[in-house]
Amino acid sequence: MPAGQPKQRQIAFKQKQKQALYNLIKECYQEYSWSIEWMCRQARIARSAYCKWLDHKPSQRELRDQKILERIKEIAKSNNSLFGSPKMTMALNNELAAGETKIYRRTVARLMCVNGIYTSKARFNKIYRYKASRPEETAENILHRNFNASSPNEKWCTDITEEKIPEIFQRIFLCTIFDLYDRFPVGYALSKHNDTALVNAALSNAWKKEPDSHAMLHSDRGFQFTRAPFKHELEEHGMSQSMSRVGRCIDNGPMEGWQGLIKEIRAVLYPNVNSYEKMKTAFKASIAYYIHHDPQERFNGKTAGQVRKEAKDNPDQAAAYPIKQDKRYIAFWKKIKAKKKQLV
Structure with missing residues (x-):
């Protein structure tokens, strides 16, 4: 067995x-x-x-492990190994019938490790260069990084991201209207151009799905969102506007994170795309996959589509899904406060 391999795989190799x-x-x-x-x-x-x-004779555990492994392989084959052990565990538990024993992440991680099943998602460091713009209209940061929402259509976020299409040296732009309650893409639009028409199309699609929505819309200070006509259109629909601070992408963190996720899903599910129309189709299919098949830890393993349907079916009893604060951030800010007290 090659040195440096995980301990579980070494044990399994010796057993084989x-x-x-x-x-x-x-x-x-x-x-x-x-x-x-x-x-x-x-x-x-x-x-x-x-x-x-x-x-x-195979034990009950061995028989169950074999059954779980077969399903892991089926899921990995269906989505080009998109899921790591956390999401694979949620996907497996999401399929369980009432009364069936819960599958734990450690079991899934062990089976995936021993059998060499890994997520094929890869993260790349990208350098972005932003051009300064002169906004016609600006808005205060009303959202103020409070990304929790108690019901659908309370807080929407929006942004534009791009993807390069291999071989033809062309780009595709995606603008999404994103609901913070259930991380659901209410409306989106794809285009060859990063312009105001792209944003208008995404917003129109969102309004078609949610015509009675008066959500607050949060965005960055891109020229598409700081135009006076855009602000007036929001006001006509009874929507308030919020904007991130200059150079503070963290103010729109969930939207930024979702854009990275959907591009990763697209790259894994549809890696060989070499035309604009194929890329457009791939993004649409990836967003549909995210809505219906991508389990979320915050939603106890449910998908964004499941959470939205439950909230729509029982609007008076919409479940709360508060964002868990990372322990590292809590410890970091405690240290900062302690240092400030010492300086005073």
Whole structure:
């Protein structure tokens, strides 16, 4: 076994080696009538261990692991190994019928590790260069990084992202209207051009799906969102506007994170795209996959589509899904506050 491999895989590799040796002894005994005791002595294994293996029957755990592994392989094959162990666990539990035993992440991680099943998502460091703009209209940061929402259509975010199309040196632009309650893409539009028409199309699609929405819309200070006509259009629909601070992309963090996620899903599910129309189709299919098949830890393994449907079916009893604050951030800000007190 190559050095540096995970411990679980090393253990599994040793077990497979032993099973192969046991099978060899069994075959030699059946075909050549060689002495089992002599073969065990030559292989430096206990005869009792061989006899125990010979009479072994799969345990309930082994049978369950085999069943889980088969489903893991099916899911990995269906989405080009898009999921790591956390999302694979949520996807498996999302399929369980009422009363079935919950599958734990450690079990899934072990089975994936031993069988060499890994997520094919890759993260790349990109350098973005932004051009300064002169906005016609600006708005205060009303959202103020409060990304929690108690019901659908309370807080919307929007932004534009781009993707380069290989071989033809062309770009495609995606503008999305994103609901902070259920991380649901209410409306989106794709175009060859990063212009005001792209934003208008995405917003129109959102209004078609949610005509009665008066959500607050948060964006960055891109020229598409700082135009006076855009602001007036929001006001006509009874929507307030909020904007990130200059150079503070974290103020629109969930939207930025979702854009990166949807591009990763597209790259995994549809890696070989070489035309604008194919890329457009790939993005639409990836967004549909995200809505219906991508489980979210924050939603207890449910998809964005499931959470939205539940909230729509029972608007008076919409479940709360508060964002869990990272312990590292809590510890970091405690240290900052402590240092400030010392300076005073």
